[in-house]
Amino acid sequence: MAAIELDGLAKYYGDVTALDGVDLTVEEGEIFGFLGPNGAGKSTTIDILLDFVRPSAGSATVLGMDAQARSERVRQRVGVLPEGYEVYGRLTGREHVEFVVESKGATETPADVLERVGIADAADRAAGGYSTGMRQRLLLGMALVGDPDLLILDEPSTGLDPAGVREIRRIVRGVAEEGNTVFFSSHILSQVEAVCDRVAILRQGQVVAVDSVEGLRDAAETEATLRVRTDGITDAAVAAVRGLEGVASVTRQGDEVVAGVADSAKTAVINALEDAGVAVVDFETEETSLEELFLSYTQGDAGARAEGPDTPAGEEVDG
Amino acid sequence: MTWVAVARKDFRDAVRSRALWALSAVFLLMAGGISVAYATVDEISGGAPSAAGLVFFVAGVIGTFVSLAAILACYRAVAGERDSGTIKVLLSLPHSRADVVLGKLFGRTAVLALPVVGTLVLGVLLGGALMGDVDVLATLLLAVVALLFTLAYVGIMVGLSAAAATTTRAATYTIGFFVVVELFWDVVVFGIAFAANGFSFRGVTDFPAWLYPVTQVPPSSSFVTSLSAVIPDAPTAAGGAGGMSPAQIDAFFATPWVGVVALAVWAVAPVGLGYLRFQRADL
Numbered sequence: 001m002a003a004i005e006l007d008g009l010a011k012y013y014g015d016v017t018a019l020d021g022v023d024l025t026v027e028e029g030e031i032f033g034f035l036g037p038n039g040a041g042k043s044t045t046i047d048i049l050l051d052f053v054r055p056s057a058g059s060a061t062v063l064g065m066d067a068q069a070r071s072e073r074v075r076q077r078v079g080v081l082p083e084g085y086e087v088y089g090r091l092t093g094r095e096h097v098e099f100v101v102e103s104k105g106a107t108e109t110p111a112d113v114l115e116r117v118g119i120a121d122a123a124d125r126a127a128g129g130y131s132t133g134m135r136q137r138l139l140l141g142m143a144l145v146g147d148p149d150l151l152i153l154d155e156p157s158t159g160l161d162p163a164g165v166r167e168i169r170r171i172v173r174g175v176a177e178e179g180n181t182v183f184f185s186s187h188i189l190s191q192v193e194a195v196c197d198r199v200a201i202l203r204q205g206q207v208v209a210v211d212s213v214e215g216l217r218d219a220a221e222t223e224a225t226l227r228v229r230t231d232g233i234t235d236a237a238v239a240a241v242r243g244l245e246g247v248a249s250v251t252r253q254g255d256e257v258v259a260g261v262a263d264s265a266k267t268a269v270i271n272a273l274e275d276a277g278v279a280v281v282d283f284e285t286e287e288t289s290l291e292e293l294f295l296s297y298t299q300g301d302a303g304a305r306a307e308g309p310d311t312p313a314g315e316e317v318d319g
Numbered sequence: 320m321t322w323v324a325v326a327r328k329d330f331r332d333a334v335r336s337r338a339l340w341a342l343s344a345v346f347l348l349m350a351g352g353i354s355v356a357y358a359t360v361d362e363i364s365g366g367a368p369s370a371a372g373l374v375f376f377v378a379g380v381i382g383t384f385v386s387l388a389a390i391l392a393c394y395r396a397v398a399g400e401r402d403s404g405t406i407k408v409l410l411s412l413p414h415s416r417a418d419v420v421l422g423k424l425f426g427r428t429a430v431l432a433l434p435v436v437g438t439l440v441l442g443v444l445l446g447g448a449l450m451g452d453v454d455v456l457a458t459l460l461l462a463v464v465a466l467l468f469t470l471a472y473v474g475i476m477v478g479l480s481a482a483a484a485t486t487t488r489a490a491t492y493t494i495g496f497f498v499v500v501e502l503f504w505d506v507v508v509f510g511i512a513f514a515a516n517g518f519s520f521r522g523v524t525d526f527p528a529w530l531y532p533v534t535q536v537p538p539s540s541s542f543v544t545s546l547s548a549v550i551p552d553a554p555t556a557a558g559g560a561g562g563m564s565p566a567q568i569d570a571f572f573a574t575p576w577v578g579v580v581a582l583a584v585w586a587v588a589p590v591g592l593g594y595l596r597f598q599r600a601d602l
Binding site: 013047050051052053054071072073075076078080082083084086087088090091095099100102103104139142143 | 321324325327328331332335336403404405406407408410411412413414415601602
């Protein structure tokens with residue numbers, strides 16, 4: 001049974017498309033990264049999983065249960081760290097945890113929960129006076145009450161110091177080691193990369209890639225930007241390069257040719273230029289980083305990205 | 320149904336509102352002052368102060384207090400959580416939206432019950448001590464009806480708050496309700512009478528009988544009318560616009576029990592309708 005199963009999930013707000021036919025399966029026990037820029041539809045997806053928002057089309061299944069029809073049962077078994085870390089300013093940390101324990105019929109003692117996330121000494125202070133980090137720890141402690149089968153983290157690193165980010169990672173790994181699933185939404189690649197088994201990349205309401213972090217890294221390493229300086233370029237030479245296998249994009253910048261190429265195609269590009277009568281003065285290659293790869297998925301033309309990664313979008317000028 | 324957990328949480332939260340306690344203090348003083356005046360100033364009591372009459376004077380203070388305090392304590396009840404985002408904490412737990420609305424209704428009713436009972440006890444005891452007489456039955460009945468009235472008003476405000484997507488809209492709805500249904504209902508009643516009479520005016524005594532239930536629409540009117548229905552030998556029976564008295568009307572609905580019915584409807588309908596709207600909303 002999958003922890004999360006999205007099938008053709010769509011959400012429209014009038015003319016605005018928040019989600020546009022998302023299919024996604026998150027297996028039980030994995031740490032799944034849900035990546036995308038702000039506004040890509042990550043929060044809308046989570047809102048549908050928790051029945052805050054009703055889908056316009058398609059369906060969402062959580063732990064084998066329909067996310068709309070059986071929402072209370074779903075939320076009984078899910079822990080959520082919501083976006084924004086809002087707490088009840090007039091209630092103390094202990095009262096927050098007491099409320100969650102009572103709501104879920106759990107057995108934890110509030111003091112233990114607060115101890116676990118390191119804010120036991122602030123247990124009886126009003127949460128309105130907590131720092132961002134403390135509020136986030138409190139909410140994380142609340143999310144872990146009742147040993148949830150699925151932990152949903154919505155942008156958990158926003159506004160956190162490095163220690164807080166490490167703390168999140170430690171807890172996420174602990175949850176996964178117990179065989180539970182973590183659904184980790186973020187717009188920051190490095191946060192997801194450090195902890196997740198697999199990631200989906202969401203862009204303008206569509207999933208543009210689903211892969212393991214290793215798979216993405218491999219894709220990044222096979223991609224490079226080749227920059228060739230010549231003594232004068234002809235249109236025929238550019239066309240010849242564009243026609244080569246393993247060349248994803250070609251851009252002409254003055255006397256330079258900039259090509260997004262697979263590792264294996266670098267020599268072919270140089271040869272093709274020389275065959276076309278262009279003298280190569282110098283050339284250099286730049287490896288594409290995972291970050292650039294992520295940007296290439298989330299910016300520019302989505303259609304091309306669905307096929308496979310290519311050069312960062314910023315370099316695709318008049319190609 | 321986990322609404323008890325929501326109610327407990329909501330009580331703890333709302334009971335710490337400083338603004339509510341400031342308003343409560345003002346009305347406690349007012350209740351004390353009014354009951355002393357009733358017991359000692361002949362012009363106020365009509366020369367014959369009675370323990371039952373005092374109950375109605377205290378009820379008047381409670382009526383105004385609850386209508387204002389319910390707005391203050393409840394307009395943000397649901398809409399405020401949507402605005403701040405804490406609704407996502409609340410609803411990430413296994414509560415249905417009905418649990419949320421019910422929890423808010425009973426949590427905040429319990430909060431308001433504290434100053435209401437305080438006002439009632441202070442007013443009745445202070446005046447009673449000066450007159451040397453306390454009507455225990457009437458006081459208990461006042462307590463029961465006042466709590467139903469509080470539930471009704473909290474229901475109206477929680478219902479409006481649940482129907483509103485933002486705090487600003489919730490404020491507009493709740494204050495708008497107060498202005499139209501409490502402050503200017505007399506104008507509405509006279510307007511209806513004027514229109515029903517062919518757009519000419521003949522005076523309160525000529526109001527058609529069917530207008531009587533309309534005068535009982537404001538919850539604070541139906542509160543006072545309910546009291547006169549349940550308290551035996553109530554000295555003042557008229558609540559509502561134009562001072563229409565059911566004693567002067569010959570119709571099956573010409574009874575102060577109309578007030579009880581109106582309170583019951585107010586306690587159920589707005590919060591129910593607000594829930595239906597909240598239930599369908601994308602948060």
